[in-house]
Amino acid sequence: MRSLPEILSRVEKGKAVVMTSQQVCELAAADDVSRLEEVDVVTTATRAVMSGTYAVLSFPVSSPHVFSRAGRIWINGVRAQVGPCPNENLGVVDAVVFGTAHSHSRRDYGGGHLFRNLAEREPVEVVVETDHGRRLETQLDLDQMPYARLCGTRQAFMNYSAFVNPTIEPICTIFHARGFDPCCSGLTFSGCGQINPLKNDPLLETIGVGTRVLYNGAEGFVTGTGTRSSAGHPNLTGFANLHQMKPDLMGGFVTSAGPECICSWAVPIPVTSRSILREIARLDRELDLPVMDVCRRQLLGHADYGQAWQNSDLEVAFDPQKCLGCSRCRAEPVCPMKAISFDGRVASRDEGRCFHCGLCATACVSGAFKCNLGSIRLGEREIPIVLRQSDRLRAQQMAEDLKERIEDGSFRMSAPVQRIS
Numbered sequence: 001m002r003s004l005p006e007i008l009s010r011v012e013k014g015k016a017v018v019m020t021s022q023q024v025c026e027l028a029a030a031d032d033v034s035r036l037e038e039v040d041v042v043t044t045a046t047r048a049v050m051s052g053t054y055a056v057l058s059f060p061v062s063s064p065h066v067f068s069r070a071g072r073i074w075i076n077g078v079r080a081q082v083g084p085c086p087n088e089n090l091g092v093v094d095a096v097v098f099g100t101a102h103s104h105s106r107r108d109y110g111g112g113h114l115f116r117n118l119a120e121r122e123p124v125e126v127v128v129e130t131d132h133g134r135r136l137e138t139q140l141d142l143d144q145m146p147y148a149r150l151c152g153t154r155q156a157f158m159n160y161s162a163f164v165n166p167t168i169e170p171i172c173t174i175f176h177a178r179g180f181d182p183c184c185s186g187l188t189f190s191g192c193g194q195i196n197p198l199k200n201d202p203l204l205e206t207i208g209v210g211t212r213v214l215y216n217g218a219e220g221f222v223t224g225t226g227t228r229s230s231a232g233h234p235n236l237t238g239f240a241n242l243h244q245m246k247p248d249l250m251g252g253f254v255t256s257a258g259p260e261c262i263c264s265w266a267v268p269i270p271v272t273s274r275s276i277l278r279e280i281a282r283l284d285r286e287l288d289l290p291v292m293d294v295c296r297r298q299l300l301g302h303a304d305y306g307q308a309w310q311n312s313d314l315e316v317a318f319d320p321q322k323c324l325g326c327s328r329c330r331a332e333p334v335c336p337m338k339a340i341s342f343d344g345r346v347a348s349r350d351e352g353r354c355f356h357c358g359l360c361a362t363a364c365v366s367g368a369f370k371c372n373l374g375s376i377r378l379g380e381r382e383i384p385i386v387l388r389q390s391d392r393l394r395a396q397q398m399a400e401d402l403k404e405r406i407e408d409g410s411f412r413m414s415a416p417v418q419r420i421s
C-alpha cells in the first residue's frame with residue numbers, strides 16, 4: 001500500500017485516484033478488485049441529528065464601561081452559558097450556546113436553528129443580564145461577531161441504532177419528530193451506513209488529531225474522540241469557523257421532545273493499509289443496525305444498513321401538481337425542518353431545508369410528497385420505516401463536493417499531528 005506522504009504527494013501533483021465512498025462501494029459490489037486497489041483517497045460524509053454540538057461566540061453588546069460582567073445571556077430566547085473570560089468593563093461578552101438548548105420565546109426553536117440563522121447572516125436578538133441585574137438588549141448578525149466557532153462533543157458516530165416503541169403507550173422522544181405510536185408500528189433510525197467517515201476508518205488509522213475536514217461545509221479540524229466513543233462505536237470531536245459554514249448543511253430539527261441540532265461532516269480517507277481497503281469495501285448489508293426499545297433502551301434485535309438504505313429512495317419526491325389543497329394540510333405540521341408551506345390552496349417545499357427524512361410522505365394524503373422508506377425485519381415482523389434522522393442524499397453530495405475540491409486543489413488534505421488512541 002502507499003504511505004500517507006506518498007498519497008499526499010500524488011494529490012498535490014493531481015495524480016491521485018480520488019473516489020467517493022459510494023463509488024468505492026459500487027466497485028466492491030461489482031467485485032472490481034483491480035480498480036478498488038487503485039484508489040488513493042476515499043471521500044466520506046455523514047449528515048444527521050448530532051446533539052453534541054455547541055458554539056463559542058464572542059461579541060460586543062455595549063460601549064466599554066457600561067457594565068462590569070455578564071450574568072446571564074439569551075440569543076433569540078436560547079439561553080447561553082456565560083463564557084469563562086469576564087471581559088471586565090469591555091462591553092464584550094463570551095457565550096457558549098448548546099445546539100440542544102430550547103428558546104423560551106420562539107416555539108420549536110433551539111440552538112441548531114440559531115446556528116443556521118447566524119450562518120444565514122440573519123440578525124439575532126441578544127439579551128444580557130449583567131451581574132448587577134441590569135438588562136441590555138441589542139440586535140446583531142454574524143458579521144458583527146468577531147469570533148464564532150462551532151464545536152462538537154460527539155459527532156459523526158460510526159453508525160447508530162434504529163428505534164421502535166414496543167409499549168402500548170405513545171411516547172415523545174428525540175428519536176421521533178411526531179412521537180412513537182405504540183406496539184412497534186413504526187421504526188426510526190440514524191446513520192449514513194457505508195459512506196460514514198468512521199465506517200471507512202473504524203480503527204482511526206488515518207483520522208487523527210489535526211485531520212482537516214469539512215464541517216457544515218467549512219474547513220475544520222478533528223480534535224479527538226468524543227463522549228461515549230468506544231473502540232466499537234467511535235465518534236469524533238472537532239471544530240470549524242461558523243463564519244464559513246453553509247446554512248443548508250446545518251440547522252434545527254424539531255422532535256417530539258423539542259428541537260435538536262443537525263450537523264454535516266465530510267472527511268477524506270487516504271487508503272494507506274489493507275485494513276482500510278477492507279473497510280472501505282464493506283457494504284451497507286454488512287453493517288450492523290441494532291434495533292432498540294426506545295423506552296428502556298434495550299436491544300430487541302439486529303438489522304443492517306442494507307435494509308435501511310438499499311431498498312428505499314434516498315430522495316423524498318415532491319410534486320405540487322398532485323397536491324389536493326386539503327382543508328388542513330397533513331404534511332406541513334409534521335415537517336421537522338419547517339420546509340413545507342401551505343397557503344390554503346397548494347403546498348410548497350423549501351429544497352434547501354428539506355432533510356429527506358420522509359415523514360411528510362407518511363402524512364400526505366395524495367402522494368404529493370412521495371418516498372419509499374422501506375422496512376426493517378424484526379423477528380417475524382416487517383416494521384415500516386417512518387422517519388430517517390440521517391440525510392444520506394445530502395451526505396453523498398457532500399462526499400462528491402469534497403472529491404471535486406481535492407481534485408481541483410481547493411481543499412488541502414492534512415496529515416494528523418497525533419494518532420487518536
Ligand code: SF4
Nearest residue numbers: 323324326329330364
Ligand atoms: S396533505 Fe398532501 S395533498 Fe393535502 S394539502 Fe398537504 S401536501 Fe397537499
Ligand code: SF4
Nearest residue numbers: 335354355357358360
Ligand atoms: S422529507 Fe418532508 S418532512 Fe422531511 S424535511 Fe423534507 S419536506 Fe420536511
